[in-house]
Amino acid sequence: MENSIGKGKTFRVEPDAVDAPAAKDPQVIGQTLPEVSRQKDGKNHTILYVEDNQDNLKLIEQALNIQKNIELISAPQAEIGIDLAKAHDIDLILMDINLPGMDGVEAMKILRRTEKTRNLPIVALSANAMERDIQSALSAGFTDYIVKPINIAGFLKKINQLLI
Secondary structure, eight states: OEEETTTEEEOOOOGGGSOOOOOOOSEETTEEOOOOOOOTTSOOEEEEEEOSOHHHHHHHHHHHHTSSSEEEEEESSHHHHHHHHHHSOOSEEEEESSOSSSOHHHHHHHHHTSTTTTTSOEEEEESOOSHHHHHHHHHHTOSEEEESSOOHHHHHHHHHHHHO
């Protein structure tokens, strides 16, 4: 680093001094991530994630990418998510609560009234971490509730339990 009065600072980064990125290793803080089971017929699972935040979507894509037997479909709005759930063979739905337009609770209620999606596990994903928010969502009909920020190992364990 060089510092010149009235001219600011100059920083240099030497690439050789920086560690190479770690290989893609499905471990988090020394903990092996759970493997999601295949369906009984050997097919992959299909998960629909209804989420308007691209960063949250990318995190879930990366977490599920560790698994070799999961296909992720996503929708940025509840209405699109409902249409996708009706059009595809979905095994599990992840639903953000705070969506633009129709919120996740209303979308879940529509999915619960729809023959094809009525019995699917629908998991709320939300930054709303107050106990009253969680209980309200579960009482409304969500199968489970995951609080953001997401603990990846716990998230994958829960997904595996719901897909068995």
